[in-house]
Each structure stands twice: as C-alpha cells, then as structure tokens.
Amino acid sequence: MMNLDTTFAALADPTRRAILSRLALGETTVGELAAPFSISLPAISRHLRVLEHASLIVREKDGQHRRCRLDPRSLKGASEWLDFYRRFWSEAFDRRDDHLKQTEGDDHGHDVDKHDG
Amino acid sequence: MMNLDTTFAALADPTRRAILSRLALGETTVGELAAPFSISLPAISRHLRVLEHASLIVREKDGQHRRCRLDPRSLKGASEWLDFYRRFWSEAFDRRDDHLKQTEGDDHGHDVDKHDG
DNA sequence: TAGTTATTTAACTAATACGTTAAATGATGA
DNA sequence: TCATCATTTAACGTATTAGTTAAATAACTA
Known part of the structure; x- marks a missing residue:
C-alpha cells in the first residue's frame, strides 16, 4: 500500500x-518463519498479510510452499519520513532551543503536514 | 516509554x-496545535497524551497553557531500527538477491529479534 | 484416489483505538 | 467571587486488531 499510516x-x-x-537474513517459507514463535500459524499468516499489504514483504508461490522476502520500499519511505527530524537529535543541533526560538513565529499558517505524503 | 511498539x-x-x-517548527500550545484540524479538542488532547507516552513530545505547564515540544529520543530510536535495513534499499545492495542467496542457510536458529531491543 | 503437508479462511472473543459530547479542572482577570 | 479561557477526563459508540480453534484449499506423495 506504501502509505505511512x-x-x-x-x-x-x-x-x-x-x-x-x-x-x-534471506527469504524463507511461512512455516520456517513461524517456527520461532509461540503463536499459531493462522496468526502468523495474518501478520504476513499485514506486512504484504504494507509493502514490507513480497510473497510468491513455490509449489506447496509460499516464499516470503523483504520488500524495502516501505521501510525506505518510513526512514525518509524520519530523516526530516534527524536534525533534532543530531549533534549539530544539540542547542536546538536557540533554533526553535529563531524559527518560531516566522511561519504560522504553514501546511502542517506537507512532508507527510 | 521509548519502546518501538x-x-x-x-x-x-x-x-x-x-x-x-x-x-x-517550534514549540506551541495545545490550542494552537489543534487549530488546523477538524477534530475536537479532546481528540487532540488524547493524541498528545499518546505522543507524550511514546516520548515523542514533552509537555510542560505554562500558566493557563500547556506548551508542547518535540522530544527526539523516540524518533531517533525508530530511525536507528530502520537503519538496520538501509542496505536493502541502498544502491550498493541493489543486487541483493546475490547477497540473500549467500547468507541463506548459514544461520538457522539465530536470535530472530536480536536488534529489536 | 487417498493421505499428508503447507497455508489460508472463517467464526469467534477480548482488548485497544479513535472519535464524539458533556462535565470537570485549573489559571486568569474583572 | 464570578465568569472565562485552556485543557483534560468521563462516558460512550463503533471499528480495528490480535489471538484462538476448526474447517477449507491446494500441492505433493504413495
């Protein structure tokens, strides 16, 4: 689906x-994926559906099995969204209070969600 | 709270x-924060509680108002978690299939969640 | 064809999330 | 003190989520 929500x-x-x-670590099947967990296989299956729907994994049939692998697109999207905030924890902006005081009041009525695409 | 969930x-x-x-853009009050949205003030108040609980914002009393500001700690944590996957979309690993085939089968029985802390 | 294996779907339950409106709290100012 | 402003809490409805077990599908194997 590729949206941040x-x-x-x-x-x-x-x-x-x-x-x-x-x-x-590499692509694998549903059963192998489920093995380390204590929850039921149907529960795992639903998690996989959620992950696929979020474009975080891709599944493809392989005979009796279904192989799953990582799809980096959504991870990349999430990472890029977070990058916008990087300046708030990067060392260069540790004295961010000064920065905030400086920008505050400059731009009310902005589009509050513009990089939320 | 500072956990990834x-x-x-x-x-x-x-x-x-x-x-x-x-x-x-800078710290502000609840009312100012709520203004651009069509939802009720109590709904915003709850969102702020969620954000504070997630250590994404800090709130402090300022007389009649309550000022909110960004707290970068959790954003940093989320970003770091995602960084682990960066290699899957970075150009250097565009031919990741080769990489996957290479690592696959090497390490079954690993701790599947070890960088999830 | 019948049986086994891998996985999903169905039906259900319990908990959580997000919105609402109305009421409560707490600070400000006449 | 009384009224007002800023914000939160309470009570409620509805939707979604994560788990369960049982049944269904689909592919392989004898």
Whole structure:
C-alpha cells in the first residue's frame, strides 16, 4: 500500500518486526518463519498479510510452499519520513532551543503536514 | 516509554504525524496545535497524551497553557531500527538477491529479534 | 484416489483505538 | 467571587486488531 499510516502500523507489532528481522537474513517459507514463535500459524499468516499489504514483504508461490522476502520500499519511505527530524537529535543541533526560538513565529499558517505524503 | 511498539504505533496516525511536523517548527500550545484540524479538542488532547507516552513530545505547564515540544529520543530510536535495513534499499545492495542467496542457510536458529531491543 | 503437508479462511472473543459530547479542572482577570 | 479561557477526563459508540480453534484449499506423495 506504501502509505505511512499502513507502514508504521505494521511496524508497531513486535512479531512483525521479528519477521522482518528474520527476512533480512534471506527469504524463507511461512512455516520456517513461524517456527520461532509461540503463536499459531493462522496468526502468523495474518501478520504476513499485514506486512504484504504494507509493502514490507513480497510473497510468491513455490509449489506447496509460499516464499516470503523483504520488500524495502516501505521501510525506505518510513526512514525518509524520519530523516526530516534527524536534525533534532543530531549533534549539530544539540542547542536546538536557540533554533526553535529563531524559527518560531516566522511561519504560522504553514501546511502542517506537507512532508507527510 | 521509548519502546518501538509504542513509537511506531504513535507514528501510525496521520494527525499525530502532522502534530510532530508542526512541532518541528517550534514549540506551541495545545490550542494552537489543534487549530488546523477538524477534530475536537479532546481528540487532540488524547493524541498528545499518546505522543507524550511514546516520548515523542514533552509537555510542560505554562500558566493557563500547556506548551508542547518535540522530544527526539523516540524518533531517533525508530530511525536507528530502520537503519538496520538501509542496505536493502541502498544502491550498493541493489543486487541483493546475490547477497540473500549467500547468507541463506548459514544461520538457522539465530536470535530472530536480536536488534529489536 | 487417498493421505499428508503447507497455508489460508472463517467464526469467534477480548482488548485497544479513535472519535464524539458533556462535565470537570485549573489559571486568569474583572 | 464570578465568569472565562485552556485543557483534560468521563462516558460512550463503533471499528480495528490480535489471538484462538476448526474447517477449507491446494500441492505433493504413495
């Protein structure tokens, strides 16, 4: 789906992040993916559906199995969104109070969500 | 709270991302923050509670008002988590299939969630 | 064809999320 | 003190989410 709502919502679940972490090591099947978890296979299957819907993974049939692999597009999108805020924790802006005081009041009535695309 | 579940869940809502985007311009009050949105003030107040709980903002009393400002800690944490996956979309790894085939099968039984802390 | 394996769908439950309106709190100022 | 302004809390409705077990689908194997 490739929108930030869906991406961040998908990343908010620890099981799903663990699945992505496993897929970072290489593509694999649903069963293999499910093995380390204590939850049921249908639960994993739904997590995979969420991840696929969020364009975080791609699934393709391989005979009886279904292989899953990482799809970096949404991760990239999320990372880029966060990059906008990088200046707030980067060392160069540690004295950000000065910066905030400087920009404050300059630009009310701006488009508050313009980089939210 | 500073854990990834809470951080990503907080970022999954477009109103909350818009609030963060506004706060990137400088600290402000609840009312000013609420103005551009069509939803009620209590709804905004709850979004702010979620953001504060996720350590994405800090609120402090200022007389009758309550000023809100960005807290970069959780954003940094989320960004760092995503950085782990950067190689999957960076140009250097565009031919990642080769890489996956190479690592696949090397390390089954690994800790699937080890960088999730 | 029948049986087994891999995975998904269906039906359900419990918890959580996001919105509403109305009421409560708390500071300011006449 | 009384009224007002800024904000939060309470109570509620509805939608979504994450889990369960049981049944369905689909592909391989004997």
